[in-house]
Amino acid sequence: MLSIPGVDDTFAPDVSSRHNVSGMPKNKLINKFLVKPHPIKSILKPFFPEALRKTLIVGLKNRRSLDKPPPLSIELRRQLIEVYREDIIKLQDIIKRDLSKWLE
Numbered sequence: 001m002l003s004i005p006g007v008d009d010t011f012a013p014d015v016s017s018r019h020n021v022s023g024m025p026k027n028k029l030i031n032k033f034l035v036k037p038h039p040i041k042s043i044l045k046p047f048f049p050e051a052l053r054k055t056l057i058v059g060l061k062n063r064r065s066l067d068k069p070p071p072l073s074i075e076l077r078r079q080l081i082e083v084y085r086e087d088i089i090k091l092q093d094i095i096k097r098d099l100s101k102w103l104e
Contacts, residue, residue: 021066023067023068024069024070025067030060081102
């Protein structure tokens with residue numbers, strides 16, 4: 001293993017938390033309440049510290065409240081590949097990695 005001065009090579013990051021998990025909200029009403037301004041949120045805001053509010057929101061938005069998004073149709077996938085084909089090829093050249101799977 002390559003040792004870099006000033007870098008702790010025993011460091012192990014905590015990867016147990018998931019960030020920016022995507023999906024479709026299971027409950028559209030709760031999701032709308034969380035993401036849109038609402039008078040009830042304005043009234044309750046002073047009673048909940050910011051850290052607690054963030055924890056509650058993240059808890060409500062986490063994977064347990066999300067369904068997997070529906071798969072792309074074959075036709076839509078083909079259209080997207082054609083739209084982005086040139087960009088994918090350019091990116092492949094820039095990063096010097098094979099992205100041919102993206103074009104299938």
